Amino acid sequence: MASSTDSLEIRNIGCLATPLGREARRGPDQGRILRIRNAALRAENGRIVFVGPEADYSAAWAGRPAAVRIDAAGRAVIPGLVDAHTHPVWLGDRGEEIGRRLAGESYASIAAAGGGILATVRATRAGTDEELSDAVAGRLRLMLAHGTTTVEAKSGYGLTAGQEIRALRVLAALSREGMPRIVPTLLAAHEIPPEFRDDRNAWVHTVSDEIVPLAAGEGLALFCDVFCEEGVFTVPESRTILEAARRAGLGLRIHADELALSGGAMLAAELEAASADHVLFIGEPEIEALARSGTVAVLLPGTAWWMRSRRAPARALIDAGVPVAVASDSNPGTCFTESLPAVAAHACLDSGLSVEETLTGMTLNAAASLGLAGEVGSLETGKAADLVLLDAPDDRHLIYHWGIDLVAAVVARGHVAWSRP
Numbered sequence: 559m560a561s562s563t564d565s566l567e568i569r570n571i572g573c574l575a576t577p578l579g580r581e582a583r584r585g586p587d588q589g590r591i592l593r594i595r596n597a598a599l600r601a602e603n604g605r606i607v608f609v610g611p612e613a614d615y616s617a618a619w620a621g622r623p624a625a626v627r628i629d630a631a632g633r634a635v636i637p638g639l640v641d642a643h644t645h646p647v648w649l650g651d652r653g654e655e656i657g658r659r660l661a662g663e664s665y666a667s668i669a670a671a672g673g674g675i676l677a678t679v680r681a682t683r684a685g686t687d688e689e690l691s692d693a694v695a696g697r698l699r700l701m702l703a704h705g706t707t708t709v710e711a712k713s714g715y716g717l718t719a720g721q722e723i724r725a726l727r728v729l730a731a732l733s734r735e736g737m738p739r740i741v742p743t744l745l746a747a748h749e750i751p752p753e754f755r756d757d758r759n760a761w762v763h764t765v766s767d768e769i770v771p772l773a774a775g776e777g778l779a780l781f782c783d784v785f786c787e788e789g790v791f792t793v794p795e796s797r798t799i800l801e802a803a804r805r806a807g808l809g810l811r812i813h814a815d816e817l818a819l820s821g822g823a824m825l826a827a828e829l830e831a832a833s834a835d836h837v838l839f840i841g842e843p844e845i846e847a848l849a850r851s852g853t854v855a856v857l858l859p860g861t862a863w864w865m866r867s868r869r870a871p872a873r874a875l876i877d878a879g880v881p882v883a884v885a886s887d888s889n890p891g892t893c894f895t896e897s898l899p900a901v902a903a904h905a906c907l908d909s910g911l912s913v914e915e916t917l918t919g920m921t922l923n924a925a926a927s928l929g930l931a932g933e934v935g936s937l938e939t940g941k942a943a944d945l946v947l948l949d950a951p952d953d954r955h956l957i958y959h960w961g962i963d964l965v966a967a968v969v970a971r972g973h974v975a976w977s978r979p
Contacts, residue, residue: 564602564603564604564625564972565600565601565602565603565624565625565626565972566600566601566624566625566626566627566628566943566969566972566973566974567598567599567600567601567615567619567623567624567626567627567628568598568599568600568628568629568630568635568945568947568969569598569612569615569627569628569629569630570596570598570612570629570630570631570632571594571596571597571598571599571612571630571632571633571634571635572595572596572630572632572633572634572951572952573593573594573595573597573634573635573951573952573953574592574593574594574597574599574609574634574635574636574937575591575592575593575594575634575635575636575917575952575953576591576592576609576636576637576921576936576937576938577590577591577592577637577917577918577921577922577923577935577936578590578591578592578922578936578938579922579931579936580931580932581926581931582852582854582881582922582923582926582927582931583881583918583922583923584876584879584880584881585876585877585878585879588876588881588882588914588915588918588919588923589876589912589914589915589918590914591914591917591918591953593953594609594610594611596611596612596613597609597610597611597612597635598610598611598612598614598615598616599635599937599943599945600615600619600624601624601943601969601972602972603972604942604943604971604972604973605939605940605941605942605943605972606937606938606939606940606941606942606943607939608939609937609938609939626973626974628947628967628974630947632951633947633948633949633950633951633966634947634948634950634951634952634953634955635937635945635946635947635948636705636917636921636937636945636946636948636953636956637921637922637934637935637936637937637944637945637946638705638706638707638708638921638934638944638945638946638968638969638970639704639705639706639707639708639898639899639920639921639924639946640706640707640708640709640883640920640921640922640924640925640928640930640934640935641701641706641708641709641710641738641885641886641888641898641920641924642710642833642854642856642883642885642924642925642927642928643710643712643811643833643835643856643858643885643886643887644701644709644710644711644712644885644886644887644888644889645711645712645714645715645745645887645888645889645890646694646697646698646701646709646711646712646888646896647682647690647694647711647712647713647714647715647725647728647729648678648681648682648693648715648889648890649678649681649682649684649685649689649690649693649715650677650678650680650681650682650890651681651890652673652674652677652678652890652891655668655673655674655891658673659865665817665865665891665892666789666817674891675714675715675748675749675891676749676752678715678890678891679715679716679717679749679751682715682716682721682725683716683718683721687724687728690724690725690728691728691731691732694728694729694732695732695737697888697896698711698732698737698738698740699736699737700896700897701738701888701896701897701898702736702737702738702968702970702975702976703965703968703976704896704897704898704899704900704963704965705898705899705946705965705968706738706886706896706898707738707739707934707944707945707946707968707969707970707975708738708739708741708924708925708928708930708934708944709738709739709740709741710741710743710781710885710928711729711740711741711742711743712742712743712744712745712748712783713725713726713729713742713743713744713745713746713748713779714745714746714748714749714783715748716746717746717748717749717751718751718753719746719764719768719769719772722744722746722769722773723769723772723773723776723778726742726744726773726778726779727778729742729778730742730778735973736975738970739934739944739970739971741780741781741928741930742778742779742780742781743779743780743781743782743783743811744769744770744773744778744779744781744782744783744803744808745782745783745784745785746764746765746769746770747762747765747782747783747784747785747791747795747796747799748783748785748790749785749790750790750791758795759795762791762795762798762799763798765799765802766798766799766801766802766803767802770782770799770802770803770806770808771802771806773806773808774803774806774807774808775806779808780808780809780928780929781803781808781809781810781811781832781928782799782800782803782806782808782809782810782811783810783811783812783813783835784796784799784800784812784813785813786812786813786814786820786821786822786825787813787814787815787816787817787818787820787822788817788818788820789817793820793821793822793824793825796812796822796825797825797829800812800825800829800831801829804829809831809832809929810826810829810830810831810832811831811832811833811834811835811856811927812825812826812831812833812834812835813835813836814826814834814835814836814837814840815834815836815837815838815839815840815844816835816836816837816838816839816861816867817838817839817867818839819839819840819841819844820839822834822837823837823840823844823847823848823855824843824844824847826848826851826853827844827847827848827850827851827853828847828851830851830852830853831851831853832853832854832927832928832929833853833854833855833856833883833927834848834853834854834855834856835855835856835858835885835887836856836857836858836861836862836870837855837857837870837871837875838862838867838868838869838870839868840870840871841871842874845871845874845875845878845880846878848875848878848880849878849879849880852881853880854880854881854882854883854923854924854926854927855870855875855880855881855882855883856882856883856884856885856924856927857870857872857882857883857884857885857905857909857911857919858870858884858885858886858887858893858901859884859901859904859905859908859909860886860887860893860895860900860901860904861887861889861892861893862904862908862909863904863908864892864893865892869908869909869910870909872905872909872910872911873910873911876911876915881923881926881927882911882915882919882923883919883920883923883924883926883927884898884901884902884905884911884916884919884920884924885898885901885920885924886898886900886901887901897963898920899956899963899964899965900961902916902920902956902957902960903956903957903960903961905919905920906957907957913953913954913956913957916956916957917953917956921934921935921936922935922936923935942971942972943969943971943972944969944970944971945968945969946965946967946968946969947965947966947967947968947969948964948965948966949964949965949966949978950964965978966978
């Protein structure tokens, strides 16, 4: 029998590992994943139509070979990774800051001296559209090569109405085959621009009254984020922007309590935001509020490690029933990596998550925070055929064999999007 022209099969999978479900997993369920030994998977027209034991596949699909056939040769397959917090739209180089950080200089001190976010803002504003697009495209391709098939991507290094919209338009233009699925987020409230230092209220209202409606009206953003933190945006300022975003139809995300207990997580719970990110300094009241609201706590363990900061209370969040995601926080200042697997070991060894909780956090729960848990984040029939073939016999090697790029091939929407040469 002839093969389907848009079909793919992967046979001889040593271990297929995936969480299950179409919503975020909480509490003990976050650590429950399905492992199938000697497995097979088939996709038709970009959708999974079979996942299960090799013997069952052979019986059900005999005589119907797929157009694309991959022999996993005993290696592991996991869902395509979902990176729920990244900052890829920027130009410049802040490599010199690492020496200052290692010498003990604080993030706040570097920023006050003209470094930090505003250094990247200056370089990004100075670049051409082509330069910016090429830089972002390169980062997105690296993310895909490291297993990320869906990426939340923020603006935030333009800090004018025109520059923030430019960043979102760059992302829109890159939403094409050969790139990860992009979920764009407006982060005009990343910092107070230099031009508004003496009138921060004017910038808050520029964001809420001008940039938010424009980004939403043009369909350039699906979410709005605010850096709610001491010295950046206060809780009332953050609320003003986020309520405007909700009126415009955008989902809500919050950089919360990264540098101090700032009220961000409580605001996320109050507004029932999709995510509260970082959450390094939260305590029991904030954790209980997040559990009640259903907000996903997006942990960024690579950033906490790089900044030599305290770790997010991952075990307390899990125990309280807060759904936890794990993201890279790919950015030019405090976690310059396009590899979500690179932070997986930190999620386990620094933050205290199990291997299984981390896998769920980088797939299904991350997808849930983006409103995509029904589409991606697990290997189940009906979902998009996004998956990663690992050069390892078992998914646990993501943590066990750390520091090594184990990604052998990436399938996105049923097509091989990247494979190791």
